[in-house]
Amino acid sequence: MKLWERLATIDRRIIYSILALVVILPLILKPKIGVRVSEPVRDAYSAIEQLPTNSVVMISIDFDPSSAPEVQPMLIALLRHCFKKNLKVILTGQLALGLPMGEIALNQVAPEYQKVYGKDYVNIGYRPGYAAMMVGIGREIRDFFKTDYRGVPIDSFEFMRGVHNYHDIALLVSLAHGAVADAWIQYAGARFKQKIIVGCTGVNAPGMYQYYSAHQIEGIIGGLQGASEYETLVQKPGSATLGMPAQSAAHGLLILLLIIGNIGFLLSRKKSRGK
């Protein structure tokens, strides 16, 4: 087999091994790299930064553990930002399997800022049929959430007594890995003019740009890069910032392989045409 043919057909086991090395090594060596903050993430940060103290922010956990490595760091950074600004947080979720991710994050971040359950934040849990719920909150949140996730009436929490519909929610954050973010924008955003920011996986981020450029959402936190940008803004580097060298190296390797593969492909095509 000629060299260019080999270049175009590297065995997948070799590719897998190199990729594994390229991802694992930066995670072990932990090199420090600078993170550039993009406009959509800066806008998302500003949307929270501009909120007055005690404003209510609703965070919807619309992802499950499969996307947690990308989206969970966003949740932690957002919670840190909200608690640092003394905002009230309502946590909900549109995926039953995602809700514990929110509980894990709350229990990690709330003690850092001495925040108390019921006074500074609540977890109202999950209800099936998210489209109906999103429209229904526009009227009265109690139609769908009379109690929190442990069955405690939401009216027993002081700040929740003043929350009835989107009118009382200053900002909605959808942390999504699928179509749920679109549903929030279409139901809560378009119909009730709710301000929304979206945090999503890298795969979903391109689909959010049309809403962002049309000013239907305030900002986007896209993928691990977006999460690391938000961590940079809140000045608390976490797992996203730690993962960026590995992601950088993986992207670099893929570009390199694409170049090598295409050089091999072009040379072998030229050779076969010559024959």
Add this chain to the structure above:
Amino acid sequence: MFQRSIPLFIVLFTALLLIVAFFIPHKPFGDLESRFLNWYAIISGFTFLLGLDSLTRHHLLKVIRREKGWFYSLLLVLSLFATLTVGLYSWVKFSSPFALRAPFMWLYKYMIIPLQATMFATLAFFIFSAAYRAFRIRNLGATLLLIAACLVMLGNVPLGSSIWQRISQLVHLVFPNTRLDLLYQIELFAQIKDWLMAIPQAAAGRGIGIGLALGGIAMSLRIILGIERTYLSS
């Protein structure tokens, strides 16, 4: 005859009511919308039971008939009921399966999270290998797609910034009059990525979105007017 006409009438009547409730959000129509939304949520909840029934039936039959892969079906059914049991126990004992000390959370943290994360992480290897094999510059369209993909990948990670800094240093070396700090600020790869995402990509996405919405409206009208009857199995 009634088997078809009654469901068609229910669909038409419900749809008309919902349309009226949407445009007249006052009593009694506003309340009606709220009631319908509650029903929708309740029905959505019951679909889980339907799914549970269908999944269990399918896999139990596979186990009983000893079909190919029956052992995995058995594992699935056992895992399903074990999770359900642990979840119910946690609910009774700790008020919620999601309470941090509940056994369900142990299952969640040490089984569900690693399993799902592993599945998703494994995909990266397949995508990597598939991209290397399939991304060939066979024509102009494929070439443009490849270049755009590489630029977005570079602009999306700090590696792009590092490469741009090296390029800036090189430019500064060749043209010493250029200001290095200004060159650094340009962040060419990141700028190109931002532009690609905000303009061409968003334009295409918007086009697809509008197409989908129009398709959704057309399909809804077909269902409301009884033209589309596949949901009646006819």
